[in-house]
Amino acid sequence: MTDNTDLTVNIAGIKMQNPVMVASGTFGFGNEYKNFYDINKLGALVTKGLTLMPKAGNPPPRIHETPAGVLNSVGLENPGVEQFIAKEWPCLSKLKIPVIANISGDTVEDYYKIAKQLSTLENLAALEVNISCPNVEKGGLAFGQEPESASEVIKAVREATRLPIIAKLSPNVSHIQKIAEAVVSAGADAISLINTLLGMAIDIHSMGPVFCRKFAGLSGPAVKPVALRMVWEVYEAVSVPIIGMGGITTWQDAVEFILAGATAVAVGTANFVNPIAPIEIIEGLKTYLYLKETNLHDLIGAAH
Amino acid sequence: MSTPAALFANITQNTQIAPDIYLMEIEAEIAEAAQPGQFLHIRCSDTFAPLLRRPISISDADKKTGKVEIIYRVIGQGTHLLCQKRPGDRLDIIGPLGRGFPMPEEGKTSIIIGGGIGVAPLLYLAKQIAKDHKNGHLPLTFLGFATKQEAFGIDFLSSLGIKATICTDDGTLGYKGFPTTLFKEHLNQYQDKSNLIIYACGPKPLLSSIKDIAAGEHITAYLSLEERMACGVGACLGCSVKSSQAGYKKVCKDGPVFEAGEIELE
DSSP, rough: GGGGGOOOEEETTTSSSSSSSEOOOOOOOOTTTTSSSOGGSEEEEEOOOOSSOOBOOOOOOOEEEEETEEEEOOOOOBBHHIIIIIIIIIHTTSSSOEEEEEEOOOHHHHHHHHHHHHHHHTTEEEEEOOOOOSSSSSTTHHHHSSSSHHHHHHHHHHHHSSSSSSEEEOSSOOHHHHHHHHHTTTOOOOEEEEEEEEOEEEEETTTTTSTSSSSSEESSSGHHHHHHHHHHHHHOOOOOOOOEEOOOOSSHHHHHHHTTTEEEEEEOHHHHHHHHTTHHHHHHHHHHEEEEEEOOHHHHTOOO | OOOOOEEEEEEEEEEEETTTTEEEEEEGGGGGOTTTOEEEEOOSSSSSSSSEEEEEEEEEEETTTTTTEEEOOOOOOHHHHHHTTTTOOEEEEEESSBBBBOOOOOTTTEEEEGGGHHHHHHHHHHHHHHSSSGSSSEEEEEESSGGGGGOOOHHHHHHHHHEEEEEEETSSSSSSSSSHHHHHHHHHSSSOOEEEEEEEEEHHHHHHHHHHHHHTTTEEEEOOOOOOSSSSSSSSSSSSEEEESEEEEEETTBBEEEEGGGGOOO
């Protein structure tokens, strides 16, 4: 009976069969999780972050476990946009679900160029513009911390593409609403948040930072309350759809984010713990809506 | 490479075999697919403490009985929870994962070198090489442990007809010293070393030493690496090791077994 439940959502023209996506950097280019379930059951897939040129990423260690969380310092390791188009896209483009490319740049011009290049791909559903990566030297987080620079990046991407633009925001800011307003006026069609929280760990034996870059990005259940609060704030500030993420592990977490104002949610770190988490969340959502005798659209932001 | 599965396996045994070292046996259909050098990614807790799975190498697998064994050292929160599990409990696993040891080609002489808990995956490898008797030789095996009490796997190897050369850091069992020293001495007896193939797993200094010897003597060597992992399947890019070409390789997917020349060990 719950199979008839309507879970479809439309985010700035991206038509999804359900609101459960997988977060960038936790799902590679989709190949790794095909062994565990049919990934065509997802709402959408967001690729590993892409840059104009290939990026080797940061030296190990890149991972450090924390209470109910993980610090990572991967550093946007990726094959670069050209290799992505040649090697990964042929397989990704055959999926039946929307595929969203996550992009990063060292400069505003980088974002423009990569957006332009990806816009040539038929079937690509959208661009998620990462202005919030804490693990790289240049660009990344720096763009997302001020309304002016955030706006500049989104404007450049807007010029380069007609694809829907999702601006991925950082939680490492004082006034998330100002950043959200800035990216929307610059042309963003949707907002995704949060990227990882800036954190660190110290090795008490070597008496130095665990990570070469000292600071790293915290994700996992530990960050969920922060993410939820920020989705709530952004929902009150802008009218574009929000994709909520940050520590979502169960369907109950997903429902909280939707009640806070998210139209869709993304599962990140939970993929590492429970590879079928996204599927369990989709099923749980259906049952919840059925038992509550409500529909997804009435749920969005209902807690306000 | 075999296709990994995510499943719950029934625990049939979980016994301490040395101080802080346990042998766990599970029933899982993956016994059929599991290759020496591959690992299981195990969720040790139902809660978020700890959050991540723990990669543990497979120390034996039997297609006929459908049993898979792991040997692990209790180090932190995850392995501490693991050692408290009892026969009849369910174990949340993903596996078999990773690229294992390639079997020696016909006519090669296999040499196995292991240290400490790194001996675990080598036991399954030794068994497969011994079973695969067309090579004519049982693997020559050098194992090192901190002390006599911590030694394990020796009886298992004996049952296969393999008489391992044992050494301990404190000399309480076998020779006093490192397995790499004994191996180096042993190497002198070969005029032609091109026929040898080395398999090693253990602490970083052991692996570095084997890598250097293999490079110097032009011997093919396969090293099994250990690294902190998140996903275990190649998606998160967390468990990187420096490639000898450019960039990094993923220990979980490109390894954990690497040809020594593929990677840099600092």
